[in-house]
């Protein structure tokens with residue numbers, strides 16, 4: 006693997022996670038528990054789409070085969086997608102969506118903070134620009150998890166269940182392989198083991214403030230770095246890519 | 258003089274002053290005295306308008322996850338977000354008249370309050386998203402531009418703000434239609450199909466012909482409404498027919514013809530039978546839209562309750 010190939014792969018991962026998370030959040034459109042929250046979730050989806058456009062465009066340029074952001078988004082199958090597993094999990098109830106956002110945004114905050122110092126200028130610039138929105142997502146998610154955890158008996162039970170169910174997908178975010186190693190050596194990528202402790206500490210803090218138990222099970226599902234996904238991703242892509250696949254020669 | 262006549266005399270003086278103000282073209286602010294009928298009329302109209310923005314998120318939301326490009330997805334999501342924002346803004350304007358958002362939502366769900374009939378139609382292919390922006394937002398603009406001068410100030414301010422975004426939506430919708438009309442044969446077929454299905458319901462958005470429109474006398478005297486249904490409909494037709502021609506689509510009305518003398522288009526007979534059917538609940542999506550709204554509202558109840566419980570808990574500390 007050349008450094009260029011590794012960087013393509015790395016950028017694709019970041020772009021895919023944004024895109025797939027955006028797709029999930031956009032499912033909340035007209036389905037939010039209150040209108041304000043409907044709009045907030047849609048807004049986050051828009052942030053993620055914007056981020057994925059930048060990343061997929063850059064990935065296409067790195068690859069050098071003329072693929073645009075749309076081609077990468079709409080013409081790859083589930084074994085060619087590298088988003089982390091958490092992003093593709095179904096929305097569940099509002100609690101599940103907020104816990105998923107909390108886990109992901111807490112990860113992204115540490116990731117992009119570190120990535121600001123990347124030797125790759127494009128990624129460093131994106132990280133800097135993205136941090137502001139990531140902080141906002143994280144604040145919003147943590148705020149809701151704390152409210153739900155301390156709200157009613159029902160909300161407490163629901164959000165605890167969400168934490169328990171999503172927990173085993175959190176390890177996947179931190180998995181690293183050859184791609185990471187090669188780019189870490191070149192000071193381009195972030196060594197995820199260095200941000201894991203920060204993530205752990207932050208999440209324990211929020212769960213404690215939310216009066217929620219941190220799961221003790223140590224089983225972690227992994228696979229996204231090899232494009233081994235949950236069964237949910239195929240359906241998500243089937244829906245998202247429907248028009249492009251049904252009318253391959255059309256321009257939209 | 259007894260108490261009742263004093264009150265009546267006082268009331269009449271207030272009413273006279275109110276009518277005079279409105280006739281002078283002065284705006285009415287929430288703190289100003291207003292007749293009960295004026296207040297009721299506005300609540301009905303503004304809440305209906307707010308509900309329309311919110312229910313309208315459903316037919317468009319139907320295509321968010323299937324938008325055919327990242328840019329298209331972004332534009333559509335942002336548009337729907339605008340509509341939700343309009344809903345919020347209008348709910349607040351309506352609240353200045355002494356009704357809560359909860360009450361308005363109850364009235365929507367019980368069927369007491371209405372929303373625009375147009376959203377009881379289906380979005381069946383991607384071109385429908387173009388057609389909704391082009392025609393539905395296009396028709397809404399014509400109506401709302403006229404309402405920018407409506408007598409109730411919070412409503413008029415809401416319209417000024419909303420109109421800017423609506424014309425953006427209209428252009429984006431038209432862009433989708435234009436793109437599809439000149440695309441592959443399947444795409445231009447979708448575009449024409451969407452126009453065929455949305456044209457007549459769009460014309461119905463302006464309401465019954467002037468002679469058949471209930472409640473309009475008060476609305477005009479009080480300058481809530483500034484132009485008649487037929488005037489507004491004609492405006493919409495005249496600007497839209499040409500836009501269709503430019504992109505090579507055919508308006509599905511064999512009677513449509515330029516009238517040289519009147520300098521506007523003559524158009525065919527609107528199917529008011531269908532209009533009345535849909536208004537009375539028998540449209541393709543009436544049940545679906547309200548059921549959806551109720552389901553989401555019920556499913557979200559635990560979240561709202563939790564937020565309220567948390568607010569009370571933290572307030573006490």
Ligand SMILES: [Fe+2]
Nearest residue numbers: 310339340343
């Ligand atoms: Fe609107």
Ligand SMILES: [Fe+2]
Nearest residue numbers: 340394423426
């Ligand atoms: Fe609009």
